[in-house]
Amino acid sequence: MNKKILSAPYLLWSVVFIIIPLLMVFYYGLTDKSGAFTLENILAIATVEHSKALWLAIKLSIESTIICLILAYPLSMILSKLNVNQHSFIVFIFILPMWMNFLLRTLAWQTLLEKTGVINSILKTLGLPGINIINTSGAIILGMVYNFLPFMVLPIYNSLSKIDKNVINAARDLGANGFQTFLKIMLPLSTPGIISGITMVFVPALTTFVISTLLGGSKILLIGNVIEQEFTQTGNWHLGSGLSIVLMIFIIVNMLITAITDKDGEGTML
Amino acid sequence: MKKLVDLQNISKSFDGELIIDDLNLYIRENEFLTLLGPSGCGKTTTLRILGGFETPDTGKVIFEGTDITKLPPNKRPLNTVFQKYALFTHMTIAENIAFGLKIKNKSKSYINDKIKYALKLVNLDGYENRMPDSLSGGQQQRIAIARAIVNEPKLLLLDEPLGALDLKLRQDMQYELIRLKNELGITFIYVTHDQEEALTMSDTIVVMNKGYIQQIGTPEKIYNEPENAFVADFIGDSNILPGIMIEDKLVEILGAKFACVDEGFGNNTPVDVVIRPEDVELVAEGQGTIQGVVSHVIFKGVHYEMEVMANGFEWLVQSTKCFHVGTKVGIQVDPFNIQIMNKPASEDEEAIGVDE
Amino acid sequence: MRNALKKLYITLILIFLYAPIVTLIVLSFNKSKTRAKWGGFTGKWYISLFKNDDIMAALGNTLLIAFVSSLVATVIGIIACIAIQAMKKRSRSIVIGITNIPMLNADIVTGISLMLLFITLGIRFGFLTILLAHISFNIPYVILSVLPRFKALNPSTYEAALDLGASPFKAFMKVVFPDILPGVLSGFLMAFTMSLDDFIITHFTKGAGIDTLSTKIYSEVKKGIKPEMYALSSIIFISVLVLLFLVNYMPKENKKEIK
Numbered sequence: 108m109n110k111k112i113l114s115a116p117y118l119l120w121s122v123v124f125i126i127i128p129l130l131m132v133f134y135y136g137l138t139d140k141s142g143a144f145t146l147e148n149i150l151a152i153a154t155v156e157h158s159k160a161l162w163l164a165i166k167l168s169i170e171s172t173i174i175c176l177i178l179a180y181p182l183s184m185i186l187s188k189l190n191v192n193q194h195s196f197i198v199f200i201f202i203l204p205m206w207m208n209f210l211l212r213t214l215a216w217q218t219l220l221e222k223t224g225v226i227n228s229i230l231k232t233l234g235l236p237g238i239n240i241i242n243t244s245g246a247i248i249l250g251m252v253y254n255f256l257p258f259m260v261l262p263i264y265n266s267l268s269k270i271d272k273n274v275i276n277a278a279r280d281l282g283a284n285g286f287q288t289f290l291k292i293m294l295p296l297s298t299p300g301i302i303s304g305i306t307m308v309f310v311p312a313l314t315t316f317v318i319s320t321l322l323g324g325s326k327i328l329l330i331g332n333v334i335e336q337e338f339t340q341t342g343n344w345h346l347g348s349g350l351s352i353v354l355m356i357f358i359i360v361n362m363l364i365t366a367i368t369d370k371d372g373e374g375t376m377l
Numbered sequence: 378m379k380k381l382v383d384l385q386n387i388s389k390s391f392d393g394e395l396i397i398d399d400l401n402l403y404i405r406e407n408e409f410l411t412l413l414g415p416s417g418c419g420k421t422t423t424l425r426i427l428g429g430f431e432t433p434d435t436g437k438v439i440f441e442g443t444d445i446t447k448l449p450p451n452k453r454p455l456n457t458v459f460q461k462y463a464l465f466t467h468m469t470i471a472e473n474i475a476f477g478l479k480i481k482n483k484s485k486s487y488i489n490d491k492i493k494y495a496l497k498l499v500n501l502d503g504y505e506n507r508m509p510d511s512l513s514g515g516q517q518q519r520i521a522i523a524r525a526i527v528n529e530p531k532l533l534l535l536d537e538p539l540g541a542l543d544l545k546l547r548q549d550m551q552y553e554l555i556r557l558k559n560e561l562g563i564t565f566i567y568v569t570h571d572q573e574e575a576l577t578m579s580d581t582i583v584v585m586n587k588g589y590i591q592q593i594g595t596p597e598k599i600y601n602e603p604e605n606a607f608v609a610d611f612i613g614d615s616n617i618l619p620g621i622m623i624e625d626k627l628v629e630i631l632g633a634k635f636a637c638v639d640e641g642f643g644n645n646t647p648v649d650v651v652i653r654p655e656d657v658e659l660v661a662e663g664q665g666t667i668q669g670v671v672s673h674v675i676f677k678g679v680h681y682e683m684e685v686m687a688n689g690f691e692w693l694v695q696s697t698k699c700f701h702v703g704t705k706v707g708i709q710v711d712p713f714n715i716q717i718m719n720k721p722a723s724e725d726e727e728a729i730g731v732d733e
Numbered sequence: 734m735r736n737a738l739k740k741l742y743i744t745l746i747l748i749f750l751y752a753p754i755v756t757l758i759v760l761s762f763n764k765s766k767t768r769a770k771w772g773g774f775t776g777k778w779y780i781s782l783f784k785n786d787d788i789m790a791a792l793g794n795t796l797l798i799a800f801v802s803s804l805v806a807t808v809i810g811i812i813a814c815i816a817i818q819a820m821k822k823r824s825r826s827i828v829i830g831i832t833n834i835p836m837l838n839a840d841i842v843t844g845i846s847l848m849l850l851f852i853t854l855g856i857r858f859g860f861l862t863i864l865l866a867h868i869s870f871n872i873p874y875v876i877l878s879v880l881p882r883f884k885a886l887n888p889s890t891y892e893a894a895l896d897l898g899a900s901p902f903k904a905f906m907k908v909v910f911p912d913i914l915p916g917v918l919s920g921f922l923m924a925f926t927m928s929l930d931d932f933i934i935t936h937f938t939k940g941a942g943i944d945t946l947s948t949k950i951y952s953e954v955k956k957g958i959k960p961e962m963y964a965l966s967s968i969i970f971i972s973v974l975v976l977l978f979l980v981n982y983m984p985k986e987n988k989k990e991i992k
Contacts, residue, residue, distance in 0.1 A: 128843075182746055274465060277465075282481060351842055358842065
């Protein structure tokens with residue numbers, strides 16, 4: 108019974124709907140409207156507005172990823188020390204917000220962050236100064252962290268939970284205090300989760316256009332906005348594809364890192 | 378011998394269930410003491426309290442005269458060998474062994490010497506740069522031991538360390554552990570549910586059940602003179618029968634009178650009687666104290682194991698002589714081999730059921 | 734003291750996560766149509782919601798696409814897992830690598846690549862293109878959920894079934910499938926969730942004339958979101974909350990690892 112025949116539907120599907128489309132992006136990116144080969148679409152990244160959009164996206168996504176990591180790690184540590192019974196409840200609590208529409212959840216931050224929004228109203232009644240981060244890159248970072256935090260928490264939490272409790276006990280038994288145990292045992296052993304978390308946050312953050320549209324006002328353009336506009340408004344698919352190829356460099360590096368650290372093919376998310 | 382550790386009035390509950398109830402126990406220097414009992418009897422919890430991984434609800438842990446009850450594990454002058462080795466999989470063998478020494482800021486040369494010494498001690502020279510995952514279970518176990526003893530603790534706690542090994546390896550490791558203890562002069566506190574292991578290795582056995590200490594003694598004493606039905610049943614095979622102590626040195630079992638050597642149980646007192654299967658002598662029909670018929674025979678290699686139905690009780694008999702099924706036999710027991718025990722004072726002194 | 738700090742930290746994070754959701758639910762009861770002002774309490778949006786044809790159409794599309802795409806993805810995914818299990822290490826790594834691509838790739842790239850594909854193939858944009866796109870990004874979630882279950886299987890049980898006379902298909906359905914079921918269900922659920930919430934890929938593959946909830950919301954951002962939208966989202970959220978709660982916590986004997 109040749110089981111490999113069974114892989115045919117899936118492989119066929121992957122070729123048609125995953126591989127070929129990506130190849131088409133490369134095709135469009137490397138040709139101009141007449142079909143001739145050109146590098147201008149890719150080199151267009153060097154223009155002032157494009158490079159600005161790219162660097163801003165890189166800056167904001169790095170900052171968001173770092174913030175997510177700093178917030179997620181202590182949280183995952185606390186959660187992993189809880190009861191075994193509560194494990195699925197934890198996953199539940201973090202997946203649950205995803206059931207409220209992504210756009211609305213992000214949009215809700217407008218209501219919270221506005222000059223006359225909820226947070227400022229609360230601060231005013233407490234006699235504290237108001238905050239003014241709506242329509243700034245600060246708001247975009249907030250939106251990124253808000254949306255992607257669960258993707259950082261779950262892999263790290265999974266990694267930490269897999270550490271045998273007796274290994275931690277052994278470290279303490281051998282004389283390590285809390286901090287030493289964290290540094291020498293927990294951190295190294297949770298590295299797969301950390302890497303997984305970083306890769307699951309950085310790429311969506313880098314390439315988003317929705318969060319910048321909803322929370323940045325029309326003034327702040329990230330590379331994602333530029334590409335989206337080329338496809339839906341300007342109609343210059345070649346340029347859009349060319350700029351996407353630049354983005355792909357980041358994405359491919361990301362994939363390579365994941366492939367190296369995730370040899371078993373089991374994403375550390377689940 | 379001096380007292381090294383003193384556990385005073387230790388009690389511990391988990392989720393409302395009392396695991397250890399007012400435990401009092403002291404351990405002497407250089408002793409090999411084993412906590413023996415079925416799952417849930419409290420032996421591992423006792424060990425964890427000693428190690429500092431649990432805090433008792435009541436009571437104190439005194440180590441060489443100092444109260445260490447509230448001391449965290451990393452500050453206690455003792456080390457633990459964990460059940461599933463708990464090696465640091467992301468470090469080499471050498472780094473694993475060096476871990477405790479590095480925390481204590483020992484010099485590089487000191488550490489290197491110690492690593493060599495420890496590996497030699499457990500017969501794993503040259504394994505410095507291997508990773509734990511590449512080692513077999515037995516090897517990992519020895520590294521776990523090496524990692525612990527290299528810190529020169531006065532006390533070593535071992536939590537069922539041989540459980541995951543196969544029989545032959547387990548037996549080899551048992552001899553290894555005794556050798557180590559004698560060579561290093563460390564006090565060992567060992568936890569196991571395997572009574573053969575306990576009998577083989579220990580100087581002192583503490584039999585526990587349901588959070589209480591049932592009996593403390595040398596292996597011979599525990600085996601030959603169990604104090605209650607639980608201990609008798611848990612250690613070795615046994616025939617446990619109800620009897621009546623008619624007077625000193627005379628007990629009635631199954632309607633027949635047997636001479637024995639115990640005194641002080643009073644007159645006409647109901648008691649429990651323990652007779653080990655290897656102490657039941659089968660003699661010709663008509664001879665002996667009671668009569669019976671052989672119902673089962675199994676060849677076990679070291680001896681034949683037979684069941685003899687006599688006076689309404691199925692006697693377990695072990696003998697190098699074989700009596701076939703259906704043979705009528707007589708049973709006699711040397712008075713010295715009849716052990717009299719008080720009837721269980723509480724549920725936890727009762728023998729555990731068949732599935733022990 | 735340390736415990737109190739830990740609890741405080743968790744609470745702050747939870748407040749952070751759920752503040753917008755609470756805000757939205759509150760807004761669904763806002764009499765005033767604009768987001769910025771509170772005009773008093775009302776439940777009328779919950780009623781006018783069901784009379785709004787556009788929104789109901791978008792809802793229908795969203796649910797249908799999510800369900801169908803997850804179903805198809807699950808079937809293809811299970812079959813793929815059977816094949817992957819039987820592969821040698823090298824082929825397996827390649828296939829799993831391909832599987833990871835949609836998950837690791839940026840949604841925007843997946844979206845535009847599919848858009849270019851459909852244009853080149855001349856397929857008209859609409860329900861079908863959205864469906865094809867959703868199936869494509871759903872399959873990896875199914876595979877990554879089901880494959881570990883396959884790995885944990887005891888191959889002897891399948892062989893035992895064959896030995897006792899069952900055909901390969903029957904052996905699979907009666908012996909293997911029940912064992913992998915928790916993975917199948919969690920994969921299906923993940924795919925459904927991802928599909929329901931997707932915006933970016935749908936945005937590029939839908940063309941004009943059809944909307945899912947997400948794209949409808951996006952189109953209303955500039956004009957002002959209809960309050961009925963808040964009401965609908967709140968309903969979806971609460972019903973999912975109740976559903977998942979019941980599934981995970983009610984029958985204690987039935988504790989399957991559905992997540």
